[in-house]
Amino acid sequence: MTFDMNLVQRGARLRRSPFFEATQRHGAKAYTVYNHMLFPICFDDMEAEYRHLLEHVTLWDVAVERQVEITGPDAFKLANMLTPRDLSKCAVGQGKYVAITADDGGIINDPVLLRLGENHFWLALADSDVLLWARGVALNSGLTVNITEPDVSPLQIQGPKAKNVVQTLFGDAVMNLRYYWFLETKLDGIPVVVTRTGWTGEVGYEVYLRDGSRGDELWERIMAAGKPHNIRPTGPSDIRRVEAGILNWGADMTLANNVYEVGLDYLVDEGKTADYIGRAALKRIKAQGVTQKLAGIEIEGPRIEMNAVRWAVPANGTGAGQVTSAVYSPRLKKNIGYAMLPAAHTALGTALTVIIPGAGPRKATIVPRPFVDPKKEIPKS
DSSP states (O other), X not given: OOOOGGGTOSTTXXXXXXXXXXXXXXXXXXXXXXXXXXXXXXXXXXXXXXXXXXXXXEEEEOTTSOEEEEESTTHHHHHHHHOSSXXXXXXXXXXXXXXEEOTTSOEXXXXXXXXXXXXXXXXXXXXXXXXXXXXXXXXXXXXXXXXXXXXXXXXXXXXXXXXXXXXXXXXXXXXXXXXTBEEXXXXXXXXXXXXXXXXXXXXXXXXXXXXXXXXXXXXXXXXXXXXXXXXXXXXXXXXXXXXXXXXXXXXXXXXXXXXXTTTOGGGSOTTOOSOOTTHHHHHHHHHHOXXXXXXXXXXXXXXXXXXXXXXXXXXXXXXXXXXXXXXXXXXXXXXXXXXXXXXXXXXXXXXXXXXXTTTEEEEEEEEOSOSSOTTXXXXXX
16 A cells, blocks of 8 residues: 555655655655655664665665755865865765864764765765755855755665676676765666765665656666565665664764764864864864763663664763664664763763663663774675
8 A cells, every 4th residue: 555645744845755656666664854855764674674784685765865066166165164074185986974064063964975076066965954054154255156956866775785786787887986986877878876885884885866857767777686686675774874883963963063072083184274164163172072972882681672762871970961872783682872971981881871761771881883893894895
């Protein structure tokens, strides 16, 4: 049966992706709203989707990763102003995971940036309005730039058999892509950008559709190429991303946080000579140190369901804090997650108490993160 969208929205305010009809046909069971667009989050049980990701290959509709496109004679200068990463070290054809920072050092967004030309950039966004922010920055900057949302919609192909699928689709050229690099090509006349990226910690690719009218065609071509490899559409795997140490903007970090609090220090290129928004604040924060940090945790007891709200960590000798993400890992046979805690109480081995709504207190311990494959050998392979 077709999912009743009246359970999700009224009217036409929320946008639908170019793959929406395909997700309906293939049995999407639930949606959320992300960047003002409907986002299919599951086709099956969360653990079943996780196991399929680990063993086979999955297809995700992530068109909600809306793009901010920056072009024009001063596009590089504007893009370089938005982030602490030094974009002079980002070649055409290369992508970077970046932080977009506010003047107080807060994280506005953590997109993947793609450099399509010397003065041509895309920002593939997490769930916040960077288009408005970038236009505001450009307004009185004196820079000649054009900032728009292009007709670009990504899909993710993830899992150990992902290479087989993209090779069938795009040939041997895609096999030579290094981690975070991309190529521009066409599939039966459908214009796409193929990147060696993903949100899983598994081998992964993203296929950015550049013509929204052909979303259904692209989806079915990928499904056909993946059929011999047992491809299956799924929602994004929160289990796998927590295992991999991947953060979710809005849950594990917000505008109120900075990169030093959440362990993304490497997104600040200390040798960057060009100025950027938030530079003075980040320099001060680094010098003074942070008062809170995001830590990896293991939660004892029976398996948990993923948290729908932040869980309290009471001040029982370790200081008050909150669990931002928590889930059961079938491979580790442990409850794992992240907690934002006073920095003084984030040493490995520190004992905590977590209050799970409806279940009461559980003992927890601070542990290293990522929980699986800390050197990212799997996605780089």
